[in-house]
Amino acid sequence: MLQAFHHVAIICSDYALSRAFYVDTLGLTILNEALREERQSWKLDLAIPGGGQIELFSFPAPPPRPSRPEAQGLRHLAFTVPDVAAAKQTLEAAGVAVEPIRVDEFTGKRFTFFNDPDGLPLELYEA
Template identity: 75%
Template sequence: MKLLRIHHAAIICADYPRSRRFYTEVLGLRVVAEHHRQARDSWKLDLALPDGSQIELFSFPNPPARPSRPEAQGLRHLAFAVADVAAAKSCLEAQGVLVEDIRVDEFTGRRFTFFADPDGLPLELYESA
């Protein structure tokens, strides 16, 4: 088997309109498809990044909160590559998003920072080469 790349990451949100706005308007992801699954009372929104990778945003009635602190087992965070971390941080902050201070990866020397989506899911901006 030869894995080629990550195709998508799936996220379950608590408030679909709020999260849809965050991922499309704040982060600027392009809507590929949007479907309401009546049998599950659930929305599924496919969002694309410029490289073709995708995020699937789901809603379900009354999803349990995601444990994140202390660190919980499972996926820790989702990282987005950006050309300039400082510029991306400023853009998010201009839209009212709280963003941590920029740090430097001790192994790669690249800059990064963290912020959260409307449900507290940790998201990272990682400066690409």
């Protein structure tokens, strides 16, 4: 069912500091940077060498984990699948609650979320 690692999304408490760390200190390449004015949120897409990405988000006054979904720290882990609807059906048949399928406003790709047994948000992202 899973094909590859796609991205890790991180909500930071200080966008400028985190951006400088990931870009300047770690040397990740910026793929896209967008201010989502309606949410007072930055979204920075960074390429991970060898494949995969980090999505760095900012939100006004994010609460510390464990609240969800717009909290400081790890937001979710995403896995690439060939067909989100089929993967969702497989998970639901196994008794896993899966959110409705949505479409990424930036890429047009379909995705959905579910949780691991400890409540960690996981995403299925269509290849």
